[in-house]
Amino acid sequence: MRKQLNSNEEAELLKKFRNKATKQTAFVECLGFFQIPIYWHIRRIVISHADADDLSQNTFIKVWEKIDDFRADSKLYTWIYSIATNEALQFLKRKRQVQSLHAADNDEYLLNTLKTDPYFNGNQLQQSLQEAILSLPEKQRLVFNMKYYENLKYEEISEILQTSVGALKASYHHAVKKIELFIQKKLS
Amino acid sequence: MKTSDKQNPVEESAFEVPEQYFSAQFEKLKHIPHQQHGMTVPLDFFENQEAQMLSKIKQEKKSKLKYIYWLIPPAVAALFIFILYPNLKTPSAAKLNLDKVSDNEIIEHLSHQELNQDLLCETGWCQDIHELNKSNDLEKYLIETDNLSNLIDLI
Numbered sequence: 001m002r003k004q005l006n007s008n009e010e011a012e013l014l015k016k017f018r019n020k021a022t023k024q025t026a027f028v029e030c031l032g033f034f035q036i037p038i039y040w041h042i043r044r045i046v047i048s049h050a051d052a053d054d055l056s057q058n059t060f061i062k063v064w065e066k067i068d069d070f071r072a073d074s075k076l077y078t079w080i081y082s083i084a085t086n087e088a089l090q091f092l093k094r095k096r097q098v099q100s101l102h103a104a105d106n107d108e109y110l111l112n113t114l115k116t117d118p119y120f121n122g123n124q125l126q127q128s129l130q131e132a133i134l135s136l137p138e139k140q141r142l143v144f145n146m147k148y149y150e151n152l153k154y155e156e157i158s159e160i161l162q163t164s165v166g167a168l169k170a171s172y173h174h175a176v177k178k179i180e181l182f183i184q185k186k187l188s
Numbered sequence: 189m190k191t192s193d194k195q196n197p198v199e200e201s202a203f204e205v206p207e208q209y210f211s212a213q214f215e216k217l218k219h220i221p222h223q224q225h226g227m228t229v230p231l232d233f234f235e236n237q238e239a240q241m242l243s244k245i246k247q248e249k250k251s252k253l254k255y256i257y258w259l260i261p262p263a264v265a266a267l268f269i270f271i272l273y274p275n276l277k278t279p280s281a282a283k284l285n286l287d288k289v290s291d292n293e294i295i296e297h298l299s300h301q302e303l304n305q306d307l308l309c310e311t312g313w314c315q316d317i318h319e320l321n322k323s324n325d326l327e328k329y330l331i332e333t334d335n336l337s338n339l340i341d342l343i
Binding site: 039 | 229233238240241245
């Protein structure tokens, strides 16, 4: 289950971050709250464990570097999720550019990554579900993962992805329908 | 069931488990690779990753300090240049000013100036001074010689 920081805990953590003497302690506490969910958030976007490892580390290094600029207009975890999402999406964009892949081919790239990653050992159903998710457009895939696996609220996803709640609900609805169809086709 | 029974899983029913059983299980579970829907991570991955990140931020702190040390020599050099710059600028400024002064003004100035003859002799103007003293005609000498600017530099 996802650990949540209440507003007092978040204020306390930020206070520690802003004091040079306690900044490192705050960073360790921050990792305690967010390291695992952020890793899994990135892993579902990039699929490969090695890439998710690198990108989640980059995310927290950015948190360390940029925390002084964080103005607390949003919640700390939505800010960290935004950094992580950007890191992961930028990574996929760079991969596409390097390998001269079009956006539509990206599914193929991620599908291959899923099949070759030594840290995926899902059963047939889990494999089919992942394939179905990878068949979705990028935005729908993001929304589905954040809603289905990470159990985030639409308001939280809205803050992270800077998209309206209505658009997110529509994306999730379309994603679920497409996944159902994909699985039905696969089973029949 | 009493409230205390609900809180303690060991006393949940008539079945018993060894002492410390649940805490030991929890410790074991902590070391099983985390797994989510078929995706796994290596053993102790999150613990190692945390250590790596902490070492990175410590390195970053040190490298920031290193940059400060690297900045010291150029800063000192810049300070020296800043201090010496007005002095370095002086000769060219004097030359510029000399260009603005007319020959007549220089002649006028020299005719009223006491020259240190010993100093001029040491710097190779002995013959010229001798000639000058002999003729005692400064204006004539200055017209005949083209080394006026060198002489002025010496003064």
